[in-house]
Amino acid sequence: MNTDTSIIDIDSDFMRSPEKVMRLERMGSSFPTRLSFMRTLIRRMSRENWKFERTRREVDKDGYGLSVYSVTTPHRTYSLVGFTQEIPAEMRTDRVIAEVWDATFNLFDGVPTQEDIDYLAQNTPKQEAGRYRPSELALARANKSLRVFKNAVDSLSKGHQPDIDLLTSVGYLMRTSAVYGSGKFGCADRAKIADREECKAPFQMELLTVYLIRWFTIDSVEELAKEKGGKKAVKLDKTTRQFIGVGNATGLGMAPFLLKHPALIHNWVVAKETALARVRSIETALPGTLEVFLKSLHQVSQHVDEWNVEDEVQSERISRLTDEIQALSMWCENELNISRPYPWNGIYHYVEDNFSLECQEMVVSLIIEPHGTLVDDLAETMSTELIPKFNAEMSLVQLKEVVEGFYQWATTIDFSLEESQHHFWYYSEDKLEPRFGSKGVDDGVEQEMPLAIGRDVSDLNKVLMETSDDISISEFVMNYPEFRHIIRRIQNTFVRPYSEVQDNLLSQSMRPLDLLRFKLAFFGASKFDPKSDLWTRISMYQGAPMPDQLSEPNHDCWSFPIAGRSQSYPCINCTCQKTA
């Protein structure tokens, strides 16, 4: 399938419309699916039998020093080069403006020489202040979750497993606070690796970096426990290892990316929505799939029980979700409700009519899950290398029609109201930290990032309405060059209807958190733990197989993990059983 022109029938009864899907409130209720990028990567690792190896560990008794972990794919080797150091507690922050970290990493393209290691030792610990080369595919850092890390080391050194309640409450040993790729700070450009099979899906090298960091964190606590406890020390048991994810703290940096890559976002959403539509269009449930779904409801309610956050809004949403999952389980117990034709469509409609967006989106994920053979091919359609072009051949009449037909969500917003233009986005001189300012409060309106899509369309529309149809679009932009960017955007997005967030991103009520969760769910993140409207913590790879488990049955069925269980609900109708 062509990745830029996925054929969809938007008028299909089973396809949700862009107007429904691309709204902040729904986007901010997203959950990972089996098409999420971490899932795609794990499937490839298993399918291609990737080999993992710790090739260097040169650390002191406290674990400070150098580690190198390598992974060999059918065609090449990638190496995670990590540096650990002691840092003062008062300097440990997850913000972009941090200057020191417990651990810093690069993903190296190949096997690094000693010269490479020496170069990275001088740069990687400095993160944004260092410089990197095309041989470095990603740059990342992580800080310890001090309580969990210490408990794990202490417990294992004494011969017993860590406190599972503590571990469950956090979910990880270390938390990444940035993972950069695609040419950042001199790293390799995306174009260098875009043609490699293992890099074609989005963010695969960044997520490989995170997967290796997860392994590094687990390896580190086991090694430190051995150092401390000697013969008494034990390793983490298999179920606990698999349950441990790697954390991430994420702020505003993700939001501009989402808005600057509309064609990419369209492909992500079309893939997910097509998967949902395919499942909803099944007239008779495939054997065993309904049973798996019912079991997954039981598992997911336990997963949600373990999803505890301090944020009041999210806490209420989780509480309601718990009740709704229970109500759905009861509704499903009545066979009449699920044994009708188009059972998945029936379930979807029941949930949509009765439950919250949070529940709706979770059920979307759950009903897609048992249909791997039906939907997994869509993962290959989620990239794009498209560079949007300005189309001077489009007539002004066409442009006016497109704005009227596809951008009503923007042209109907009253931007003369103060609350409609309350916010603006800007880069701070503090390490280019993206910030979300308030007009009249914060400086920097003049340096606003060009992310005000709705407002710019609205402004363009006003000028278009007063402009004669006789002039060409190239003449129009000579007279009004300030609209070139938004015209180019419109020209490239109206044929990709899932590319725009159909809400006012400057509004007083806008929560960047919704954009973050939407993107993180596509990555495959779980346990969203908002710390404000601008910032969230998450877990990644929680429940995912460790490198030595990739060839085991059910390696692909790890969504919505629960503590103390090595494996999620029985795998069905996907390909991962076949490797058993």
Added chain:
Amino acid sequence: MSKNGLTISLNEVLFYFTRAGFGVNVPIGVSEDFARGNIWIAQNGFDPSDCSILALDNLDSQKSSLSIQFEKSKDGGHLFCSEDKVLSAIQASVSCVDWLEFNGLDGGELKVTHVDCPLLVVSVLGANQCRGIKVTWTDRSKNQYQVNLNDDTSWEIIASSEDPILHSNYADVIISSLDSSNKTSISNGHLKKFNITEEKLKTLNNGVNVGDKWPEIYEYFSRCLVKSSAESRASGAGAGLVDND
């Protein structure tokens, strides 16, 4: 990022040059094309900062202008500055691409009068896959240049002198169709050929070297940054959290 002699990525070229243009009040949509043109320059082994600094300086000092006008004639078209100033190549380049896309050449030519950085015009044409055309000019040092954008795989420079094309400036530029009968108009010219794929691969594997003009580009870029204050730091994402948990 403010040091000399750096190697940067193509993504950084896009990031910094878009905002450097914005720093001298180039509308963002035009600035995006300017940055894409600089990627094309970088992909072909040139230092984009060396190529673009004059155009940015000229706009900053108001020696050049983005105001552009267009006339159609029986021989083709004419783009010129509507003020009594040098025409900025940053604007001229996008208008050339638009003109070619909308009108084509159809045996005629497009003349661009008194533009400050001709190679920037070429770069944006190249970045927009304009093929089968030649771009010719004689600069104020009387050096003649012809750039042939042949096809998807190659392009070439024919120059009357060995002066770097990056530093050729202030000229009337003529864009016309490339055909076998007039492929070379400069006698005894120095020919340099470029294989687009090979040059791009080299850049992806080695990065883009930027020289002593880079700090000035960065200076223009940094105008898009907002000064930080205790208040803005305190309201940033993640502020106020204790991360020693």
